[in-house]
Amino acid sequence: MATTKQRIGAATALATALAIPAEGLRRTVYYDPPGIPTVCRGHTGADIVTGKIYTIAECDALLTQDMRKAINAVESCAPGLPINVLAAFADAAFNAGPKIACDTKNSTAARMLKASDIVGACKQLLRWDKAKVAGMMVSLPGLTKRRTAESELCLKQ
Numbered sequence: 001m002a003t004t005k006q007r008i009g010a011a012t013a014l015a016t017a018l019a020i021p022a023e024g025l026r027r028t029v030y031y032d033p034p035g036i037p038t039v040c041r042g043h044t045g046a047d048i049v050t051g052k053i054y055t056i057a058e059c060d061a062l063l064t065q066d067m068r069k070a071i072n073a074v075e076s077c078a079p080g081l082p083i084n085v086l087a088a089f090a091d092a093a094f095n096a097g098p099k100i101a102c103d104t105k106n107s108t109a110a111r112m113l114k115a116s117d118i119v120g121a122c123k124q125l126l127r128w129d130k131a132k133v134a135g136m137m138v139s140l141p142g143l144t145k146r147r148t149a150e151s152e153l154c155l156k157q
Contacts (some may be wrong), residue, residue, distance in 0.1 A: 007083050008071055014087035014153065016067050019094055022146040023063075027054045033140055034131045042066070042095065070094035077102035078113040085118055088154035092125055095146065100128055122154035 002010065023042035029050045032038045039048050040059030043066055054062075070093040074086060078101055081089070089101040089109075104110045109124035129143040 002083070007086070008075065010083045011086035011090060012067055012071050014083065015071065015090040015094065016063065018087070018091040018146070018149055018153065019063065019067065022091075022095070022142065022149070025056075025059060027056075027059065028052070032131075033133050067091075067094055070098070073098035074101045077110070081113070082118070082157075084153050084156050085122065088122065088125060088150040089113070092128060092147070092150055095143075096128055100125075119155065122151050125151040125154060 020041060023040075025041055026039065029037050029039050029048055029052075032042075032044075036044050037048050037050070038044050039062075040054055041063045043059075043062040067090065070090045071086065074081070074089045074093050077098070078086075078089070092100045093102075099110070100107055101110055101113060104114055107124075109121045109128070112118075112121035112124060125147050126144075127147075129139050129147045130137045131140055131143065132138075133140075
């Protein structure tokens with residue numbers, strides 16, 4: 001049986017492998033479909049420097065930092081999840097925020113994780129393919145593809 005450190009390490013590697021193709025790499029600041037300033041492989045935050053050209057090493061470091069934060073968020077609200085489940089929900093939390101896995105008031109997936117309904121929670125990932133664009137919630141093809149990949153990983157035993 002894997003230690004917590006080994007489980008988190010494996011989940012981080014899997015989640016990162018999901019994020020890299022989904023996010024792509026843009027070394028200058030751009031605005032994602034909802035209009036959030038973003039750089040590298042999906043990094044958002046107050047530390048973004050407009051006009052800067054980020055190195056690949058900087059982008060890799062930001063992704064590692066962001067994915068660790070997502071893993072820790074999911075692990076703190078749903079401790080002990082199987083590696084594939086933790087990885088899938090960490091990638092979703094990295095992309096959409098920890099609400100998906102942690103907010104039992106507003107997320108059916110979070111309620112199902114809390115109730116140990118792993119299969120149900122994994123299937124709920126598919127519902128999180130929307131973003132607010134021009135004031136309306138719309139399904140985005142890239143999010144649909146990403147949530148499908150997360151759900152498939154999540155359901156693997």
